[in-house]
Amino acid sequence: MKRVTIHxxxxxxxxxxxxxxxxxxxxxxxxxxxxxxxRQAVETLKYQPDSFAxxxxxxxxxxxxxxxxxxxxxxxxxxxxxxxxxxxTMSGDRLQVHVEPIDAFDGHRVAGTLAILDRTVCDGxxxxxxxxxxxxxxxxxxxxxxxxxxxxxxxxxxxTRQHFVGIDNYAAGCTAGRLLGRFLPEAPGKIGFIAGSLGxxxxxxRYAGCQKVLAEGFPHLELLKVREGRDDNDxxxxxxxxxxxxxxxxxxxxxxxxxxxxxxxxxxxxxRAKQIVFVGHELTPYTHDALQSGIMDAVIAQDPxxxxxxxxxxxxxxxxxxPIIDGQERIRIDVFLKDNLPxxxxx
Amino acid sequence: MKRVTIHxxxxxxxxxxxxxxxxxxxxxxxxxxxxxxxRQAVETLKYQPDSFAxxxxxxxxxxxxxxxxxxxxxxxxxxxxxxxxxxxTMSGDRLQVHVEPIDAFDGHRVAGTLAILDRTVCDGxxxxxxxxxxxxxxxxxxxxxxxxxxxxxxxxxxxTRQHFVGIDNYAAGCTAGRLLGRFLPEAPGKIGFIAGSLGxxxxxxRYAGCQKVLAEGFPHLELLKVREGRDDNDxxxxxxxxxxxxxxxxxxxxxxxxxxxxxxxxxxxxxRAKQIVFVGHELTPYTHDALQSGIMDAVIAQDPxxxxxxxxxxxxxxxxxxPIIDGQERIRIDVFLKDNLPxxxxx
DNA sequence: CTGTTAGCGCGTTCAT
DNA sequence: ATGAACGCGCTAACAG
Numbered sequence: 001m002k003r004v005t006i007h008x009x010x011x012x013x014x015x016x017x018x019x020x021x022x023x024x025x026x027x028x029x030x031x032x033x034x035x036x037x038x039r040q041a042v043e044t045l046k047y048q049p050d051s052f053a054x055x056x057x058x059x060x061x062x063x064x065x066x067x068x069x070x071x072x073x074x075x076x077x078x079x080x081x082x083x084x085x086x087x088x089t090m091s092g093d094r095l096q097v098h099v100e101p102i103d104a105f106d107g108h109r110v111a112g113t114l115a116i117l118d119r120t121v122c123d124g125x126x127x128x129x130x131x132x133x134x135x136x137x138x139x140x141x142x143x144x145x146x147x148x149x150x151x152x153x154x155x156x157x158x159x160t161r162q163h164f165v166g167i168d169n170y171a172a173g174c175t176a177g178r179l180l181g182r183f184l185p186e187a188p189g190k191i192g193f194i195a196g197s198l199g200x201x202x203x204x205x206r207y208a209g210c211q212k213v214l215a216e217g218f219p220h221l222e223l224l225k226v227r228e229g230r231d232d233n234d235x236x237x238x239x240x241x242x243x244x245x246x247x248x249x250x251x252x253x254x255x256x257x258x259x260x261x262x263x264x265x266x267x268x269x270x271x272r273a274k275q276i277v278f279v280g281h282e283l284t285p286y287t288h289d290a291l292q293s294g295i296m297d298a299v300i301a302q303d304p305x306x307x308x309x310x311x312x313x314x315x316x317x318x319x320x321x322x323p324i325i326d327g328q329e330r331i332r333i334d335v336f337l338k339d340n341l342p343x344x345x346x347x
Numbered sequence: 348m349k350r351v352t353i354h355x356x357x358x359x360x361x362x363x364x365x366x367x368x369x370x371x372x373x374x375x376x377x378x379x380x381x382x383x384x385x386r387q388a389v390e391t392l393k394y395q396p397d398s399f400a401x402x403x404x405x406x407x408x409x410x411x412x413x414x415x416x417x418x419x420x421x422x423x424x425x426x427x428x429x430x431x432x433x434x435x436t437m438s439g440d441r442l443q444v445h446v447e448p449i450d451a452f453d454g455h456r457v458a459g460t461l462a463i464l465d466r467t468v469c470d471g472x473x474x475x476x477x478x479x480x481x482x483x484x485x486x487x488x489x490x491x492x493x494x495x496x497x498x499x500x501x502x503x504x505x506x507t508r509q510h511f512v513g514i515d516n517y518a519a520g521c522t523a524g525r526l527l528g529r530f531l532p533e534a535p536g537k538i539g540f541i542a543g544s545l546g547x548x549x550x551x552x553r554y555a556g557c558q559k560v561l562a563e564g565f566p567h568l569e570l571l572k573v574r575e576g577r578d579d580n581d582x583x584x585x586x587x588x589x590x591x592x593x594x595x596x597x598x599x600x601x602x603x604x605x606x607x608x609x610x611x612x613x614x615x616x617x618x619r620a621k622q623i624v625f626v627g628h629e630l631t632p633y634t635h636d637a638l639q640s641g642i643m644d645a646v647i648a649q650d651p652x653x654x655x656x657x658x659x660x661x662x663x664x665x666x667x668x669x670p671i672i673d674g675q676e677r678i679r680i681d682v683f684l685k686d687n688l689p690x691x692x693x694x
Numbered sequence: 695c696t697g698t699t700a701g702c703g704c705g706t707t708c709a710t
Numbered sequence: 711a712t713g714a715a716c717g718c719g720c721t722a723a724c725a726g
Contacts, residue, residue, distance in 0.1 A: 005703055016713045049704080052398075052400075054705075056719065057703075305675070335687065369696090376696080400720040406703095703718105708713100708716100
């Protein structure tokens, strides 16, 4: 039951270690015939390269930059926390993760941050990409300079980014719509929409999905015009307050972006607070409590821990030219009700 | 930016490599003073042990046995597939995963399979533990022999197993109850329950959770007596057929265990098929389609891929005495509606 | 109690 | 086109 090494393969093939190595790593300088003999030996011996030895020998290291929005957004804070946590854990595995805070609303600054990156300082970049054209350009140039880039949470499909780590926001919107439609009685009622900005691609996608499901499946519901609050709690609170005032028969509310706290604040002050079905995004300490207390009825979420780990795996695979296992990297659209909340201590 | 090695630490502390190693690995034979000097050096140099080198040097290997039920259960098949997939992928990381099929309904056979395991052939085992006392005893004896054991999917809390990898089935039942209650109109109606067997702990837990939520939150619903179909499609079909016949006003149906296919078969033949809210467990090709077609309304699930990976991580940590990061290993209770289904190709 | 030394399996020169 | 030899950073056995 001993481990088979290149030695065994070399012996079986009647060649030397170096030759086996060349074949295994597809390097030139080996005759067709020899290369085939080695392949045979590998097959019959079921040789599996030892990743520990390989990792040690080629003193490779992975330096990844994560550009994550700062600001008072609980989800982004989670994402940052996870990234930093993994920077710790994985530093023994020769991978360094640097988190660079960015202002997601300042496209030029983000582009500038991307512009100074380089093969010499960084082997891969993950960025929560705001939808500015200059950001797209910066991503493309970074890629052209040979640094693999993945987008995180918010995609830039038109760019040359290698991969997107995040959820299908259209489907997420559909899910929100279905929950709203089915939680409400089959009776006329109005649905209010709050978004950060429909200029943000993820918000627009969610909105579209939700609208489609409600229009198709629940025609008795009237969909109100979406209002934009820039993911800000105070703005959202005012928006919702006026919404409730203008529509006393409001039945449901979908907060497409962040700022659930503001929405809830307005809601609890409303007369029919607990009757209004409220669906929002991302599991944070706040939405957690809101679900428990019954202020929120459902939360659609994506797991920041999974996303960070996926981004790292993908970037690593990109660095050493391995294929990406798509099924493995798909980020799930989580649905939380008050009953299936994870405890909040761990990830 | 060079990597700091034990050499650097040794030099800084004025001791030799071996001493540093002793301190780092908590081995005896070092004076208090020396041990402190080394600690200091480690701190100031921010030394991080290189896991590749360590892995190579201590030619450790992890041989894990996974005892998974065979039989025509799509979820268990998924679990097995994932385990085998990882056996492939990770074999370069010195970890061998053997999958041993077991008959979950034959406690003696399972106990027998556990009984022949041993430190000499296996460094850890993960078992989908059926709730027989002889299984519990076998787990305890295995542990006593020094082989760490984790239970998978189905727990045995009274045993000495080190860890349980799976979901909180009580909470899962609550979630199912909430979904049923909220999807149904606030009007009188009956809820039917199908289980594999309430002798199975996970089924009993789910049932309890669901009952509690429905009783507390939706008192207008009448809960029918649970019927047991041993997770068998044919039995389930007959049970549901008679259920529908006896209760023309059946409003909802909760299939606590497997065999959704049988339940659905009976359902589609019923007059009010699409009106009955049907909630079940586990995402399989069949429940996937049933959600899409509207036969099922929600699926509560656990991700077999996550569970296998978690089991491997935990077993590994157990083997080399590392702590288990609880938050990292918590398995989520997934909720699937027709809108947030993952594509079925990958994990 | 502490230091010295020889590998672990593979990548990477250099020499042939 | 192929082979021999060294070193990656760490552990483990053996000295002292």
